[in-house]
Amino acid sequence: MNCLEFRRHKLADPRRLPDEAHAHVAGCAACAAFAREVDEKEAELERALAVPVPEGLAERAMLRSRTPPRAWRRWALAAGVVAALMAAAWPLVPRNEPQLYARLAIEHVVMEPESFTTVRNADAAAFRAVVHELGATLKEMPGTIRYIRLCPVEDGYGWHIVFETPEGLATLLLVPGKHLAAPQTASTAAWNALARPVRGGYYAVVASSAEAASAFDKMIRDCIVWA
Amino acid sequence: MSNGVGSETIGRAVHDFETTVRAYSADLYRYAWWLCRDRHLAEDMVQETFARAWKSWAELRDIGVARAWLVTILRNEMARSFARNRPAIDIATIAEAELPALPSFEGEVEMAQMLGLLPATYREPLLLQVLGGLSCAEIAGMLGTTEGAVMTRLTRARQALRQQLAAPAQRRSAK
Numbered sequence: 112m113n114c115l116e117f118r119r120h121k122l123a124d125p126r127r128l129p130d131e132a133h134a135h136v137a138g139c140a141a142c143a144a145f146a147r148e149v150d151e152k153e154a155e156l157e158r159a160l161a162v163p164v165p166e167g168l169a170e171r172a173m174l175r176s177r178t179p180p181r182a183w184r185r186w187a188l189a190a191g192v193v194a195a196l197m198a199a200a201w202p203l204v205p206r207n208e209p210q211l212y213a214r215l216a217i218e219h220v221v222m223e224p225e226s227f228t229t230v231r232n233a234d235a236a237a238f239r240a241v242v243h244e245l246g247a248t249l250k251e252m253p254g255t256i257r258y259i260r261l262c263p264v265e266d267g268y269g270w271h272i273v274f275e276t277p278e279g280l281a282t283l284l285l286v287p288g289k290h291l292a293a294p295q296t297a298s299t300a301a302w303n304a305l306a307r308p309v310r311g312g313y314y315a316v317v318a319s320s321a322e323a324a325s326a327f328d329k330m331i332r333d334c335i336v337w338a
Numbered sequence: 339m340s341n342g343v344g345s346e347t348i349g350r351a352v353h354d355f356e357t358t359v360r361a362y363s364a365d366l367y368r369y370a371w372w373l374c375r376d377r378h379l380a381e382d383m384v385q386e387t388f389a390r391a392w393k394s395w396a397e398l399r400d401i402g403v404a405r406a407w408l409v410t411i412l413r414n415e416m417a418r419s420f421a422r423n424r425p426a427i428d429i430a431t432i433a434e435a436e437l438p439a440l441p442s443f444e445g446e447v448e449m450a451q452m453l454g455l456l457p458a459t460y461r462e463p464l465l466l467q468v469l470g471g472l473s474c475a476e477i478a479g480m481l482g483t484t485e486g487a488v489m490t491r492l493t494r495a496r497q498a499l500r501q502q503l504a505a506p507a508q509r510r511s512a513k
Contacts, residue, residue, distance in 0.1 A: 124467065160368055160465070161368065168381060169359050172388040173356055
């Protein structure tokens with residue numbers, strides 16, 4: 112095997128080299144260096160591919176696989192009833208109430224719990240770019256950023272952003288295109304939200320207490336200049 | 339007696355199946371995620387894959403080939419799903435695509451971005467090999483092509499990643 116053949120094998124399948132390839136690299140310093148570099152990149156590739164796996168995935172897969180269809184249908188029916196009851200109990204159902212967008216912000220946070228357990232696009236420059244895209248200017252960061260995602264919201268799409276703040280984790284939703292007539296507030300047992308109109312749309316903050324939501328809202332107003 | 343043997347066989351099948359789910363569900367999920375970039379769809383595909391696998395478990399003669407068998411089922415499920423929901427919006431893709439000029443993402447994040455940019459014809463064999471643990475011959479069988487063609491795609495995929503990763507590194511070192 113020559114150097115060219117070795118490198119082709121190494122790039123095609125770094126972990127399964129034929130015997131001739133092992134023999135070649137043992138006597139070729141240049142190919143040995145090449146192989147080390149490929150192995151380093153391969154390790155990097157494996158780390159990059161290792162996206163977080165949802166907790167309990169294997170258990171849910173086993174449950175779904177081994178539950179008889181009839182029982183599964185009963186379970187699905189029961190789940191549907193539970194969901195309907197939850198929806199009836201959930202205070203956010205009315206879509207024409209004056210505090211709708213503050214309540215929708217809480218609903219959005221509740222429906223995306225991984226935003227608190229996942230680090231995603233946690234980059235200050237990315238946040239700056241998002242703010243800039245909305246026609247505003249970021250004076251300083253309102254906290255340490257943990258999560259940025261473009262999400263579907265009531266009237267289109269909005270940026271879902273989570274920060275670490277001195278009062279704990281706080282969520283900022285930036286929603287372009289929807290205009291609110293006045294600020295809105297909403298609260299549930301666990302969450303407090305404040306939605307505020309800005310030029311070109313609105314933003315909402317969600318935190319675990321009214322004080323934390325208010326403090327984070329002040330931080331947002333201090334840190335972002337809406338042109 | 340025959341009932342005893344039957345329940346023992348079923349018990350072994352259940353044990354093997356559960357061991358297989360625990361061993362491969364994470365890799366299958368990651369493989370699905372990299373194909374669709376949607377957490378919910380990826381999990382649904384993995385669950386459906388194992389549900390189908392369990393129904394046909396008796397057909398699996400050799401547990402040693404379970405991984406490749408599961409990957410094949412998953413690929414078929416993904417194809418069915420894409421065929422049913424072709425116009426569906428992939429929010430995660432939008433999120434990545436619309437983050438303008440994401441700077442200073444290094445290491446694995448940079449690699450992940452580069453992976454996302456690879457054409458599907460290069461990315462899929464790479465996923466099948468790294469996450470699926472398949473050989474070039476197995477990938478060729480799955481993709482309906484030759485082993486040589488798979489080797490070429492994998493070589494080009496890794497060359498492309500090396501070149502793309504070298505460019506920002508050179509820019510950083512030039513600063």
